[in-house]
Every structure is written in C-alpha cells, then in structure tokens.
Amino acid sequence: MDTDIFTTPATEEALQNLAARLKERNIEATIVADEDSARALVIEKIPIGAEVHFARSKTLQDTGISDFILNSGQYDALRNRYLKMDRQTEEREIRKLVAGPDYMLGSVNAVTQDGVLVAASASASQVGPYAYTAGKVILVVGSQKIVPDLEAALRRIRDYVLPWEDAQVRLRKSTGSFVGKILIIERERTTGRMEVILVRKVVGI
Numbered sequence: 001m002d003t004d005i006f007t008t009p010a011t012e013e014a015l016q017n018l019a020a021r022l023k024e025r026n027i028e029a030t031i032v033a034d035e036d037s038a039r040a041l042v043i044e045k046i047p048i049g050a051e052v053h054f055a056r057s058k059t060l061q062d063t064g065i066s067d068f069i070l071n072s073g074q075y076d077a078l079r080n081r082y083l084k085m086d087r088q089t090e091e092r093e094i095r096k097l098v099a100g101p102d103y104m105l106g107s108v109n110a111v112t113q114d115g116v117l118v119a120a121s122a123s124a125s126q127v128g129p130y131a132y133t134a135g136k137v138i139l140v141v142g143s144q145k146i147v148p149d150l151e152a153a154l155r156r157i158r159d160y161v162l163p164w165e166d167a168q169v170r171l172r173k174s175t176g177s178f179v180g181k182i183l184i185i186e187r188e189r190t191t192g193r194m195e196v197i198l199v200r201k202v203v204g205i
Contacts, residue, residue, distance in 0.1 A: 059204030104134030
C-alpha cells in the first residue's frame with residue numbers, strides 16, 4: 001500500500017484552512033513550525049505545579065513534551081505517581097487517578113480537512129479525558145495527519161498506524177496491538193477546553 005498520503009506534510013494553505021475549521025468547531029488551534037516550538041507552546045500553557053497526564057504518544061516523545069513533563073519537576077505528573085502504584089492491588093485507585101486530570105496532553109491519529117479529530121486506542125485510557133473528564137485538553141498534531149475525510153481517517157488508522165503500533169508492541173510483548181475504541185471529536189462544547197497545536201513538520205506517526 002502506498003503510504004505517502006499518510007506521511008506527507010500538509011501545505012501551508014491546508015494548515016490555515018484546518019485551523020479555521022477547528023475554530024468553527026469551538027476548538028482552539030495554533031500552527032507552529034517544529035517540535036521545539038510545539039514543546040515551548042505546551043509548556044507556556046501549563047501552569048507550574050499543575051496536575052498533568054498524557055497518553056502514550058510518539059508525537060509527545062518526538063517533541064520532548066512527555067520527557068519534560070515527567071522529568072522537569074515543574075508539574076504533578078500523574079504518570080510518575082501511578083507508575084509507583086501496584087496494578088494488582090491498586091487498579092481501582094490508578095483508574096480513578098488518571099480518569100480526570102486537570103490537564104491532558106496527547107495527539108490524534110488523524111484529522112479531517114474540515115476539522116474532525118479521530119483517535120484510536122487499544123486500552124482507550126485517553127478516550128474519557130479527551131472526550132469529557134479532563135479539565136483542559138492539548139493535542140499536538142503533525143501536519144501529515146491531515147486527511148480528506150472520515151473514511152480516509154479510519155483508513156489511516158487501520159492501514160498505517162495500527163501496523164506500526166503492532167510492531168512496536170511486539171518488541172515488548174508476545175502479543176500485538178489492536179484497535180479497541182475510536183473517538184471521533186466533531187465539536188467541543190466548552191469554550192477554551194480543547195486546543196490543537198498543528199505542527200508544520202512531520203512529527204509522530
């Protein structure tokens with residue numbers, strides 16, 4: 001399968017149009033140049049000492065955002081807290097801890113040209129916070145994730161993202177990955193709650 005359509009950065013015109021469509025859907029949108037500027041903007045938007053969680057994301061890894069959140073000492077990073085807990089005996093406490101963070105960071109697998117955000121997950125741990133339970137959601141999205149429509153977004157997930165994710169999981173486990181749940185975000189009800197940072201460069205998968 002030709003994956004060029006899923007890996008090519010978008011034009012400036014496409015980015016500007018998408019930012020406008022997202023704002024029409026009550027989702028804030030900012031365009032930045034590269035990984036460093038994306039990380040700087042995320043840091044600028046999160047108050048020192050804030051409670052922060054993030055979904056496992058190659059985009060956050062590539063931008064250095066996840067490392068900064070975990071290692072800077074500036075935030076109450078929930079991942080640092082729950083990784084010290086026992087999943088066998090404290091599963092309920094872990095689930096409740098990460099269900100409603102004040103700040104939730106992450107990405108999506110695709111965004112349509114008219115501003116529909118699509119995120120797939122095996123565990124779906126980020127789906128609730130993205131959809132409703134997080135106070136503030138900041139999504140960092142590489143421009144290669146822009147697709148024409150919802151059909152193309154789902155094809156990008158199944159034909160491009162899933163094979164990559166499956167291979168990564170098999171490096172650590174005997175079983176692979178799968179598409180467990182898919183969240184489609186068409187509009188945000190609460191003004192200022194959700195923001196998308198669009199990165200001109202290819203970042204993430």
